[in-house]
Amino acid sequence: xxxxxxxxxxxxxxxxxxxxxxxxxxxxxxxxxxxxxxxxxxxxxxxxxxxxxxxxxxxxxxxxxxxxxxxxxxxxxxxxxxxxxxxxxxxxxxxxxxxxxxxxxxxxxxxxxxxxxxxxxxxxxxxxxxxxxxxxxxxxxxxxxxxxxxxxxxxxxxxxxxxxxxxxxxxxxxxxxxxxxxxxxxxxxxxxxxxxxxxxxxxxxxxxxxxxxxxxxxxxxxxxxxxxxxxxxxxxxxxxxxxxxxxxxxxxxxxxxxxxxxxxxxxxxxxxxxxxxxxxxxxxxxxxxxxxxxxxxxxxxxxxxxxxxxxxxx
Ligand code: ADP
Ligand code: MG
Numbered sequence: 001x002x003x004x005x006x007x008x009x010x011x012x013x014x015x016x017x018x019x020x021x022x023x024x025x026x027x028x029x030x031x032x033x034x035x036x037x038x039x040x041x042x043x044x045x046x047x048x049x050x051x052x053x054x055x056x057x058x059x060x061x062x063x064x065x066x067x068x069x070x071x072x073x074x075x076x077x078x079x080x081x082x083x084x085x086x087x088x089x090x091x092x093x094x095x096x097x098x099x100x101x102x103x104x105x106x107x108x109x110x111x112x113x114x115x116x117x118x119x120x121x122x123x124x125x126x127x128x129x130x131x132x133x134x135x136x137x138x139x140x141x142x143x144x145x146x147x148x149x150x151x152x153x154x155x156x157x158x159x160x161x162x163x164x165x166x167x168x169x170x171x172x173x174x175x176x177x178x179x180x181x182x183x184x185x186x187x188x189x190x191x192x193x194x195x196x197x198x199x200x201x202x203x204x205x206x207x208x209x210x211x212x213x214x215x216x217x218x219x220x221x222x223x224x225x226x227x228x229x230x231x232x233x234x235x236x237x238x239x240x241x242x243x244x245x246x247x248x249x250x251x252x253x254x255x256x257x258x259x260x261x262x263x264x265x266x267x268x269x270x271x272x273x274x275x276x277x278x279x280x281x282x283x284x285x286x287x288x289x290x291x292x293x294x295x296x297x298x299x300x301x302x303x304x305x306x307x308x309x310x311x312x313x314x
Contacts, residue, residue, distance in 0.1 A: 019033075025118055040134075041135070043070045043131070044070060044073065044129070045073065062101055067130065067132070068189075069211060071108075075196060075209070077134070078136045078201040080135050086118075086129070088127075091125060142205060145206070147205045151269050155214065155236075155265050159237060164242055168184070193263060203276045208265050214256055216257070216259070230296075233252040233302060256309060
């Protein structure tokens with residue numbers, strides 16, 4: 001089948017139908033109607049074979065992950081997802097690969113109410129770049145440089161499960177088969193924190209996604225804001241599964257520093273704490289307080305015995 005037909009077949013209908021798409025797949029580019037009094041937010045994600053996944057990775061999970069990672073960045077901006085564009089580089093026009101990839105992408109886009117509105121397809125080493133576009137009421141986006149001393153630090157969901165899955169995949173830790181399956185599943189099928197992103201609007205002073213890990217993501221926020229933070233290691237939320245393996249993994253370092261979790265970190269001025277906890281209390285996945293922003297530059301993460309496991313970060 002010719003390449004053009006393949007694009008038509010697998011990408012012309014992906015995701016939801018939206019009335020705000022004036023021109024989509026099939027035209028030279030996309031024309032989209034931005035809602036009144038809203039700003040357009042854009043989040044990016046690139047997955048390259050060899051550095052982000054193995055070339056033989058399940059294409060359905062890759063389609064899902066490209067949408068999840070880019071949409072989670074939108075969530076950190078407080079945006080509601082709307083549209084997606086896709087730049088796909090493939091070594092060859094492999095129909096079964098495209099079918100499975102588009103299935104993963106289509107299913108998550110449809111569930112999130114997003115429409116695939118265009119892209120480009122080229123030949124070369126396998127790489128996937130996605131831009132997720134969303135809408136956020138003007139002036140309600142948190143920003144990296146917005147946090148101040150005294151703000152409270154929260155994370156959504158649980159930390160470290162993706163990191164655990166990667167260690168198991170690389171053979172660096174042996175897990176019982178059921179645990180390995182649960183961890184691998186969370187790595188393969190990340191869930192973007194869209195509702196949590198909407199819940200933080202107008203309340204969070206800063207937010208970031210945690211794809212590079214908590215220590216790295218939060219450090220960038222602190223640097224941009226000219227402040228520091230002190231976290232309580234034992235407050236870091238981990239799933240019961242990870243809690244069982246924490247001791248042999250060297251303690252709290254994994255949830256503090258491992259990348260790959262599809263979660264958000266946010267900072268909240270104390271006057272918004274009650275409102276934030278109320279909003280998050282209504283969601284299926286809530287948030288956990290882990291520490292406080294202060295004036296001393298850098299990131300500290302103190303265990304109950306006083307040792308700082310974040311020394312060397314930020
Ligand atoms: P062009 O010569 O304009 O690059 P293409 O054949 O690459 O034409 O694309 C035709 C249409 O298909 C365009 O509307 C483009 O946005 C869309 N398209 C191409 N590749 C993709 C893709 N990977 N995902 C979504 N839409 C795509
Ligand atoms: Mg093209």
